[in-house]
Structures are given as C-alpha cells and as structure tokens.
Amino acid sequence: MSYEAIAILMFSSMMLMLLTGQRVFGAIGFVAVVSAFLLWGDRGGYDLGFAAAIKLMKWYPLLTLPMFIFMGYILSESKIADDLYRMFHVWMGGLSGGLAVGTIGLMVLVSAMNGLSVAGMAIGATIALPELLRRGYDKLMVTGVIQAGSSLGILVPPSVVLVLYAMIARQPVGQLWLAGVLPGLMMAAMFVIYIVIRCRMNPSLGPVLPAEERDIPTREKIRLLGAGLLPLFIFFAMMVPFVNGWTSLVESSAIGAIAAFVAAVAKGRMTREVFETSVRRTLGISCMFMWIILAALAFGSVFDGLGAVKAIESLFTERLGLSPWMILILMQLSFILMGTFLDDTAMLVIVAPLYVPLVGALGFDLIWYGVLYTITTQIAYMTPPFGYNLFLMRAMAPPEITLRDIYASILPFVLVMVAALALIMAFPEIALWLPGYVYGN
Numbered sequence: 001m002s003y004e005a006i007a008i009l010m011f012s013s014m015m016l017m018l019l020t021g022q023r024v025f026g027a028i029g030f031v032a033v034v035s036a037f038l039l040w041g042d043r044g045g046y047d048l049g050f051a052a053a054i055k056l057m058k059w060y061p062l063l064t065l066p067m068f069i070f071m072g073y074i075l076s077e078s079k080i081a082d083d084l085y086r087m088f089h090v091w092m093g094g095l096s097g098g099l100a101v102g103t104i105g106l107m108v109l110v111s112a113m114n115g116l117s118v119a120g121m122a123i124g125a126t127i128a129l130p131e132l133l134r135r136g137y138d139k140l141m142v143t144g145v146i147q148a149g150s151s152l153g154i155l156v157p158p159s160v161v162l163v164l165y166a167m168i169a170r171q172p173v174g175q176l177w178l179a180g181v182l183p184g185l186m187m188a189a190m191f192v193i194y195i196v197i198r199c200r201m202n203p204s205l206g207p208v209l210p211a212e213e214r215d216i217p218t219r220e221k222i223r224l225l226g227a228g229l230l231p232l233f234i235f236f237a238m239m240v241p242f243v244n245g246w247t248s249l250v251e252s253s254a255i256g257a258i259a260a261f262v263a264a265v266a267k268g269r270m271t272r273e274v275f276e277t278s279v280r281r282t283l284g285i286s287c288m289f290m291w292i293i294l295a296a297l298a299f300g301s302v303f304d305g306l307g308a309v310k311a312i313e314s315l316f317t318e319r320l321g322l323s324p325w326m327i328l329i330l331m332q333l334s335f336i337l338m339g340t341f342l343d344d345t346a347m348l349v350i351v352a353p354l355y356v357p358l359v360g361a362l363g364f365d366l367i368w369y370g371v372l373y374t375i376t377t378q379i380a381y382m383t384p385p386f387g388y389n390l391f392l393m394r395a396m397a398p399p400e401i402t403l404r405d406i407y408a409s410i411l412p413f414v415l416v417m418v419a420a421l422a423l424i425m426a427f428p429e430i431a432l433w434l435p436g437y438v439y440g441n
Contacts, residue, residue, distance in 0.1 A: 006035070006039070007354075010031055010032075010035055010299075010302070013031050014027050014028055014031045014299075017030065017031065025288075025291040025292045025294065025295040026295075028292075028295035028296065028298075028299050029291075029294065029295035029298055029299070031299065032295065032298035032299040032301070032302050033298060035302050036298075036301075036302055039302070051301065053294060055297055056290065056293055056294050056297060059167060059293075060250060062167065062290070062293070063250045063253070064158075064163055064173070064249055064250055064253040065160060065163060065286055065289055065290075066282055066283075066286040067250070067253035067254055067256065067257045068158045068160055068163075068253055068256065068257075069160065069281075069282045069285050069286060070257050070260075070278060070279070070282040071234075071253075071256045071257045071259075071260040072260075073277070073278035073281050073282055074257075074260040074261055074264050074270075074274070074278050075231060075234075075260050075263075075264070076110075077274045077277050077278050078263075078264035078267070078269040078270060078274050079269060080230060080231065080263065080264065080267070080269070083224070083230070084105075084106050084109055084110070084231065086224055087224045087225055087229075088101075088102025088103070088105055088106055089102065089131070089209075090216060090220075090221055090224055091221065091224075091225070092105075095196075095208070096196075096199040096200060096203050096206055096207070096208050097141075097195045097196055097198070097199030097200075097205065097206030098206070098208070098209070099128075099131070099132055099135060099137065099206065099209070100132065100137065100141060100142060100145045100195045100199070100206050101192050101195055101196065103124060103128045103132070103142070103145050103146065103149055104145065104148075104149045104188055104191050104192055104195070105188075106124070106127075106128060106149070107124060107146075107149030107150055107152055107153075107188075108149075108152055108156060108184070108185070108188050109231050109232065110124075110153070110231075121146065121147070121150040121153075121393065121396065124145075124146035124149060124150055125146060125393065125396035125397060128142070128146060129142060129143070129146055129396075129397065129398070130398065132145075133398070133400075135207065135209065136204075136207050137205065137206050137207070138204070138205040138206070139400070139401055139405055139409075140405055140408055140409040141195075141198070141205045141206065141409070142409075143393065143397065143401055143405060143406055143409035143410075144409035144410050144411075144412060144413045145191070145195065145413075146393070147382055147390075147393055147406075147409070147410050147413065148191055148382075148410070148413035148416070148417070149188075149191065151187075151378040151382065151417065152184050152187065152188060154374050154377075154378060155180045155183060155184040155187070155371070155374050155375065155378075156180060156181070156184040156185075157177035157178070157180055157181060157239065158177060158238070158239075158253070158256070159176075159177065159180055159374070160289070161348070161374060162176045162177060162180060162370060162374065163176075164289065164292075164293065164348060165348060165352075165370045165373060165374075166370070167293060168293070168296055168297075168348065168352040168356065169352065169356045169366050169370065171366050171367055171370065172367075172439075173249055174242065174243070174249060174435075174438075174439075175367050175435040175439060176367055176370050176371075176435075178243075178434045178435040178438055178439075179367050179368065179370065179371050179431040179432060179434065179435050180370075180371055180374065180431070181434055182430055182431065182433065182434055183371050183375065183420065183424055183430055183431050186420060186423070186430065187375075187416075187417065187420045190416050190419065190420055191413065191416060194412065194413070194416055230263055233259075234256060234259045234260055234263060235256075237255060237256070237259050238252050238253070238255050238256035238259065239252065241255065243438055296348075296352060324362040324363060324364065327358070327362060328359070328362070328364065328425075331351075331355055331358075331359075332372065332376045332421075334351070335351075335373070335376040335377055335379075335380045336376070336379065336380045336383060337380075338351075338380065348373065348377070356369075365428065365432060367431070367432060367435060368424075368428045368431050368432055371424060371431040372421065372424065372425065375417060375420065375421045375424070376421065378417065379414055379417050379418060379421065382410050382413075382414055382417075383410075383414055390403070390406050390407065390410065393406050394406055
C-alpha cells in the first residue's frame with residue numbers, strides 16, 4: 001500500500017471514529033498507535049506513544065495552560081467581569097447601540113482575562129444578553145454580538161489555542177500572541193463599526209438608555225471605571241515583563257494567576273466556593289488539553305515517518321498544478337467544513353500534522369498562518385447549519401431566542417469576519433508587524 005493510501009486510510013478511520021461519538025483525543029491517539037503497530041511492529045508502536053508522552057512532559061511552556069485557565073476562572077467566578085459590564089453600561093449607554101458596543105469591549109477584556117471563546121460566550125450570555133433584551137435591544141442584533149464577540153477569545157492574548165498551535169507548530173508563543181493583537185483589535189473595531197452603522201440606520205435596534213439611568217454621580221462613574229480597568233491592569237502586569245524580556249512565558253503566566261487571585265481577595269470575593277470551582281475547572285480543562293496534545297504528537301509522528309507531507313505537497317503542486325495560494329485557500333475551506341462538527345482545538349489537532357509542515361513547505365510564514373487558522377476556525381463553527389458555537393449559544397440563551405434566530409443573527413458578523421480574514425491574507429503585515437517590531441525580526 002502506498003504512503004498516500006495509508007495517510008488517507010488513517011484520516012478516514014479517525015473521522016469515522018469521531019462520527020461515532022468517540023472523544024477527540026481517544027480517536028486520534030488510537031489511530032496513531034494502531035497505525036504505528038501495523039507499520040513498524042510492536043517496538044515501533046510502544047516507542048511512538050512513549051516518546052510522545054515524554055515530549056509532552058518535557059514541554060516547559062505547557063505550564064502556561066493551567067496558569068492562564070486558572071486566571072480566567074478566578075476573574076469570572078469572582079464576578080469581576082460583572083464590574084466590566086456595569087462600567088460599559090454607564091459610560092456608553094448614551095450612544096445608540098452603546099450597550100452592544102460595550103459588550104464587544106467586554107468580550108475583548110474577557111479574552112484578555114481568559115483566552116477561551118467559551119468563557120466569553122458564557123459571560124456574554126449570562127450577563128450581557130438578559131440586560132440587552134430587557135433594554136429593548138433587537139434579539140437578532142444582540143445574539144450575533146455575543147457570538148461574534150466571543151470569537152475574539154482565541155485570538156487576543158493570552159490565547160490558549162495559540163499556545164497549543166505554538167506547541168504543535170514549534171513556533172514562539174510570544175510572537176504568536178503579538179501577531180494576534182492587531183488582527184483581534186481590528187476585528188473588534190469592525191464589529192463596532194457595523195453595530196454603530198446599523199443602529200444609526202435603525203435606532204430601534206439599539207435604543208439609547210434613559211437619561212435618569214445614565215445620570216449618576218461622577219465619583220461612582222470613576223469608581224466603575226477603576227473596577228472595569230482592573231482586568232487590564234492584570235493583563236499588563238503579566239504581559240509587560242514578558243515582552244520586555246524580564247520574565248519567561250511561564251513566569252508571566254504565574255504573575256497573571258497570582259494577580260487575579262490577589263485582586264479577588266482584595267475585593268472580598270475569594271470565597272471557598274470560588275476557589276474550589278476555579279481549581280476543579282482548571283484541572284479538568286488542563287487535563288483535556290494535555291490528552292489532546294499527546295494524541296496530536298503521536299499522530300504527527302506517524303505522518304513524519306510516512307513522509308505524507310511531501311507526498312501531499314507533490315500531489316497538489318506537481319500532479320494537480322495548484323499554486324501555493326490556491327492550496328492555502330483550499331485548506332481554509334476545509335476548516336469551514338470541519339467546523340460543522342468539531343471545535344477549534346480538535347481541528348488543530350487533526351490537521352496540524354499535515355497542514356503546518358505543508359504551509360511551511362509552500363513558503364508561507366507559520367506565525368501568520370497561526371492567525372489565519374484562529375480566525376478561520378471561529379468562522380467555521382459560527383457558520384450554519386451545524387456550527388459548534390451556534391448550539392452552545394442555544395444552550396445558554398433564554399427560551400425566546402430560537403435556533404432560527406441564532407442562525408439569522410450571526411450571518412452579518414460572519415461576513416465581517418470573512419472581510420477581516422481577507423484583509424489579513426492580502427496584507428500579512430497586519431499580523432506580522434508587531435512581533436517583528438518587538439522581537440526585531
């Protein structure tokens with residue numbers, strides 16, 4: 001059997017197992033180890049799994065994952081995110097669509113606190129959505145705002161998904177984080193522009209708050225501003241030493257976790273329940289990510305041994321005669337397809353052994369491609385009919401918001417994200433300028 005046929009058989013076997021409801025890491029790891037046994041015998045199969053596990057245990061930057069996840073849960077469970085929304089409520093309520101704009105701002109700051117899109121979705125659906133509906137905002141508008149805003153979670157640093165990409169693609173985490181800053185802020189600005197234009201054209205979509213609700217003492221406004229800026233202080237306390245080279249990535253993640261803990265204690269919100277919930281959820285998500293990375297390393301080792309990447313590159317460039325850009329666009333379209341039934345982490349693990357080396361072989365920058373990956377996967381599972389985020393939103397939304405509403409609400413924001421993706425593909429410096437400036441590349 002040819003190596004190309006073996007690679008196709010491995011992918012088809014893995015996808016079949018996923019369709020039967022198996023866990024992602026179980027399906028990927030099982031196919032990897034069984035393939036190694038069949039290809040290289042007992043010793044090859046044992047060595048493959050053992051080597052992947054040892055590589056994972058020696059991966060020092062992996063310590064950042066539990067730190068960032070713990071920081072995010074401390075800030076969300078202690079209700080510091082509530083202060084953020086209250087700040088936007090007071091300071092932006094006088095603008096038509098101001099609370100929707102404030103919700104995008106909330107999502108940006110939540111992303112800087114947590115790095116997971118699920119956290120932004122949960123906070124937006126539980127804090128912002130009921131308030132926006134009660135204020136008379138259009139349900140299609142606000143549902144789309146929360147889904148689109150939560151997509152910033154895997155792009156704005158400290159993005160957990162970019163940490164995973166860095167480990168699998170063997171790229172510097174710091175450069176990937178910096179590469180996500182300008183695209184993330186650009187996308188947030190494009191969302192805000194869309195909201196403001198829509199609400200100017202049709203003010204009923206986002207009514208202005210009554211003057212009596214906005215007319216509060218200046219001292220209270222300043223207090224709320226300080227409470228809302230607390231997460232930004234934590235973010236800069238963590239990032240500034242790292243960017244300036246004073247601390248390593250792991251040390252900076254520990255600073256962020258400690259700063260979040262101290263902030264919760266100082267505000268009197270660090271209860272036993274908050275601490276226990278944060279630790280339990282951090283442990284659960286960290287273990288899940290470790291199993292997924294372990295399976296990805298094993299799967300990638302089989303592909304390296306097969307030489308499948310060179311075979312696929314030869315198929316696209318020599319036999320089919322496709323240009324590098326055409327191949328890149330086809331890869332992005334495949335993400336859209338996979339996003340109908342997989343989340344961003346699963347997509348990365350499945351395609352990284354093939355796509356990442358292929359992108360490098362085609363001459364594209366892997367830092368830039370990491371940003372393209374994050375944006376494309378978020379578009380993928382916010383796209384009907386089976387987008388991952390759509391059903392997550394349905395589970396969190398109140399009963400009056402139907403699945404049809406959710407489908408209709410996200411389409412304008414998906415178009416905005418596609419426009420942002422096209423800009424970054426056309427002008428790679430949007431992603432590469434900041435890491436190049438900071439690291440002097």
